[in-house]
Amino acid sequence: MHYNQHPRFPQNFMWGASSAAWQVEGAVAEDGRTPAIIDLNSKTKAPFADNSIAADHYHHVKEDVALMAKCGFSSYRFSLSWPRIIPASNGEVNQAGISFYNNLIDELKAHNIEPIVTLYHYDMPLWVEEELGGWKSRATIAAFEHYARTCFEAFGDRVKYWLSINEQNMQIAYGDWLGVSKGCNDWFRDQWRVNHIINLCHATAVNLCHELVEGGKIGPVPGMVPIYPASSHPMDQIAAMNAEEFTEKIWNDTYVFGRYSNFLQAYWRNNNIDPGIEPGDEELMASAHIDFIAVNCYRSNTAKWAPASAKPQAYQLNKTGEKGKLVFPVVPGAYQLVRNPHVEYTDWDWEIDPVSLRYVLRYLWDHYQLPLMVTENGFGAHEHKDENGEIHDQARINYLRENIFQLGLAIEDGCEVISYNPWSFTDLLSTGNGIEKRYGLVYIDVTDDELNQAQLSGVVPPCTRIEKDSFTWYSKLITSNGTEWGGDISHGC
Numbered sequence: 217m218h219y220n221q222h223p224r225f226p227q228n229f230m231w232g233a234s235s236a237a238w239q240v241e242g243a244v245a246e247d248g249r250t251p252a253i254i255d256l257n258s259k260t261k262a263p264f265a266d267n268s269i270a271a272d273h274y275h276h277v278k279e280d281v282a283l284m285a286k287c288g289f290s291s292y293r294f295s296l297s298w299p300r301i302i303p304a305s306n307g308e309v310n311q312a313g314i315s316f317y318n319n320l321i322d323e324l325k326a327h328n329i330e331p332i333v334t335l336y337h338y339d340m341p342l343w344v345e346e347e348l349g350g351w352k353s354r355a356t357i358a359a360f361e362h363y364a365r366t367c368f369e370a371f372g373d374r375v376k377y378w379l380s381i382n383e384q385n386m387q388i389a390y391g392d393w394l395g396v397s398k399g400c401n402d403w404f405r406d407q408w409r410v411n412h413i414i415n416l417c418h419a420t421a422v423n424l425c426h427e428l429v430e431g432g433k434i435g436p437v438p439g440m441v442p443i444y445p446a447s448s449h450p451m452d453q454i455a456a457m458n459a460e461e462f463t464e465k466i467w468n469d470t471y472v473f474g475r476y477s478n479f480l481q482a483y484w485r486n487n488n489i490d491p492g493i494e495p496g497d498e499e500l501m502a503s504a505h506i507d508f509i510a511v512n513c514y515r516s517n518t519a520k521w522a523p524a525s526a527k528p529q530a531y532q533l534n535k536t537g538e539k540g541k542l543v544f545p546v547v548p549g550a551y552q553l554v555r556n557p558h559v560e561y562t563d564w565d566w567e568i569d570p571v572s573l574r575y576v577l578r579y580l581w582d583h584y585q586l587p588l589m590v591t592e593n594g595f596g597a598h599e600h601k602d603e604n605g606e607i608h609d610q611a612r613i614n615y616l617r618e619n620i621f622q623l624g625l626a627i628e629d630g631c632e633v634i635s636y637n638p639w640s641f642t643d644l645l646s647t648g649n650g651i652e653k654r655y656g657l658v659y660i661d662v663t664d665d666e667l668n669q670a671q672l673s674g675v676v677p678p679c680t681r682i683e684k685d686s687f688t689w690y691s692k693l694i695t696s697n698g699t700e701w702g703g704d705i706s707h708g709c
């Protein structure tokens with residue numbers, strides 16, 4: 217294969233960054249917002265801070281969008297908070313919530329930044345969980361429909377790129393981490409009923425978007441972790457295929473083909489699983505045609521065969537940021553995940569593997585032939601200001617440079633990719649390690665301890681924004697549409 221020295225990006229390619237409401241906004245009890253299930257989950261991650269303040273984006277919107285514009289963004293991927301928009305079971309729309317997002321969207325449009333908006337990124341209102349039964353109950357479908365309709369009607373005149381549900385696959389495959397399995401007695405079986413209800417919500421949102429938003433496009437956001445076989449042993453290849461099915465392929469097939477795959481139906485039959493499909497459900501799923509696939513990809517995994525006699529092991533993510541604490545899962549008779557000796561690891565034991573982004577884009581394009589956009593990709597690290605108050609995040613620059621190069625190669629390979637939005641614009645709350653695990657191009661000058669103290673005192677810290685070195689580097693790269701790389705590239709070798 218021949219490539220230019222640097223890959224070329226399409227002229228109208230959208231460059232930006234990414235966030236999610238509960239991880240960035242803070243102001244959890246302001247202007248009518250009510251609690252979300254993820255608020256409670258975030259309180260279980262002590263000593264790290266919960267999401268009460270996060271990056272305090274709620275009070276820094278204008279400043280944050282001005283920084284995006286300064287960096288040269290042409291897109292910004294963020295999510296709407298369901299309990300900020302529909303705070304109670306009477307279904308009334310909270311105008312203060314609508315105004316907050318109207319201001320954000322107007323501010324973005326004023327700076328020629330395309331909003332890419334996620335409907336659901338883990339913040340189900342607590343009232344949906346307590347009064348309707350949450351994802352375990354079909355009553356949630358109507359509540360979600362009302363919420364989605366409200367969003368499309370309020371923002372659809374300006375928002376044309378919509379994302380339905382963030383990482384449904386990860387919410388199911390690793391149900392404990394984000395609390396989705398809470399309240400289920402038999403997660404092995406119950407997960408498929410929960411999954412089916414989320415699929416119906418996704419399908420409802422897809423159809424509503426097409427009905428209500430003129431020129432609106434919508435897609436799902438799978439969390440993609442490409443799986444490599446640990447060796448050329450034939451059973452390691454089967455193990456890699458199994459891991460791929462149970463962590464991502466099952467979901468992607470359902471979104472694209474509008475039906476459950478033969479693989480999944482056989483699995484349900486063999487394990488006496490009833491996913492709770494009712495009359496009309498299959499027709500709804502088949503009628504929902506997605507326009508693109510949004511891709512979150514940070515890392516790869518490596519799979520090895522696990523015989524039926526193997527001891528099962530649940531996946532345990534690294535909860536401290538001290539290397540070596542992640543425990544890979546073992547699923548007897550299907551697969552186990554193992555360390556990859558060919559890549560390096562972050563402090564949270566995530567594989568640093570830029571080639572995984574090229575692989576995943578190639579994989580999705582080959583399987584589904586739908587436009588793609590990258591909605592998450594990034595490097596989580598411990599970070600501190602130096603004596604001059606600056607943040608020199610060379611490791612993040614290296615990560616992003618290598619990943620974006622691989623993205624460019626995927627485009628040269630023929631994949632249709634329309635936008636790149638790394639995680640995250642500012643530092644924000646991670647899913648389990650507070651603000652200690654930082655991803656941002658912009659530093660938020662606050663620590664978990666300070667956030668914890670602020671909650672006790674009731675005084676919100678300034679959360680000063682400081683541009684990291686990666687901000688300056690990324691700005692040069694994107695304003696030159698991918699020609700100013702500012703350093704050598706390893707070409708993944």
Ligand code: BG6
Nearest residue numbers: 236382383439596646647648653
């Ligand atoms: C993605 C999620 O899976 O990974 C984000 O969509 C999350 O919400 C991101 O923050 C990084 O994960 P973590 O655990 O480091 O915050």
